Amino acid sequence: MSRQPDITRACILDAAFAEIHREGFRAASVANILAATGLTKGAFYHHFPSKKALGLAVIDERIAPLLDDWVVRPLDDGPPSSLSALLDLLERGRSADASAINLGCPLNNLMQEMSALDEDFRAHLGAILECWLRKLTALLLRAQVAGEIRADVDCEVCALFIVAAWEGAVSVSKNLQSAAVFHATMAQLRTYVESLRPRR
């Protein structure tokens, strides 16, 4: 076990992400996180000045990349048709595993818990959310230019609605502890997106 500070730091971040995903930030215990890594307080406070700094680092270095993998990159190099790229994304979202339904979306969980309590958390989380919204709005605008959705659709508001409905689907299915509820809600979201197509 030689000293590899960047690996140690990454190890703490991974354990912290898991703990925060399960327990939320405030209930997450630094002692628990360290127990999961086999490290001690000394190591932790060498790499992070405070628990809050750890939380912000988890957001920037663990949660934000997750969104990149799930949403941003699939939209960037998706199929040529913008609208079907979005529908593909929603379909893939339906295949979320049981743990995601049980524990919920890490971004949504932290937003719910921390946005009203701490402006720094709100800003870091909001940056991720707004990145998602910008990507989605841009996609809808491309689809609109291509004639895939009607000209009277407000793409920005529409993107907002899609994100909200998605997060709401995770939330409700988390409470009802039902993957079926999540799939049904996401299917309904797909029919909403379909309803944006021009009337034939």
Next chain:
Amino acid sequence: MSRQPDITRACILDAAFAEIHREGFRAASVANILAATGLTKGAFYHHFPSKKALGLAVIDERIAPLLDDWVVRPLDDGPPSSLSALLDLLERGRSADASAINLGCPLNNLMQEMSALDEDFRAHLGAILECWLRKLTALLLRAQVAGEIRADVDCEVCALFIVAAWEGAVSVSKNLQSAAVFHATMAQLRTYVESLRPRR
């Protein structure tokens, strides 16, 4: 200040509801709640066997009635047209005040925090949610019989989607700290409901 046990109990419930709405259940401090009421531990543990029992009582005796006022009763004695009763409800939802956007929906907040952690909380919260869903499904079915929405619409899934989108709207606007975002999302939800009408 004579002894009025039921008033004392109600006072604790009110303070607990406010504290839990701000801080969540786990971060809510019994000591803080008591400080807000001017009472002490002795009074609290005389009326409630534990903090968890207090939380469940807040759900049943404070949060559930809220849903009754906002959703159930307006739907029961709303306008004769089922669909416009729903649209009225969504329109009234838009007029949520700033604190609701800042702190979020008490039901949604607790669901997010506690559903995965405690089965009792999940059950009590789920009962409220399912009451909401049943009322909404019944309304949509009435509207369907009346020909206000298309025959091919699955009313149960549709009700699920409306609730999910609503909760998602609260969640997203809470993070973006924007009433405008909430109003826009709710407006989009109204257009979704409108899209259920028969094609003319």
Next chain:
DNA sequence: ACACATACCGACCGATCGGTATGTAATTGA
């Protein structure tokens, strides 16, 4: 080889948590 910074350990701190035990004043039923 030696000085020095980095990386980490582990004991300890005050504060706060939910909960308990004991005591006492008010209310009530007989």
Next chain:
DNA sequence: TCAATTACATACCGATCGGTCGGTATGTGT
């Protein structure tokens, strides 16, 4: 009127919280 019960107050408990601090290895530049 007087015990008995209810309705509180107060002092205290062990556990756990985030955070600090002195000490100790492990590199690393010179």
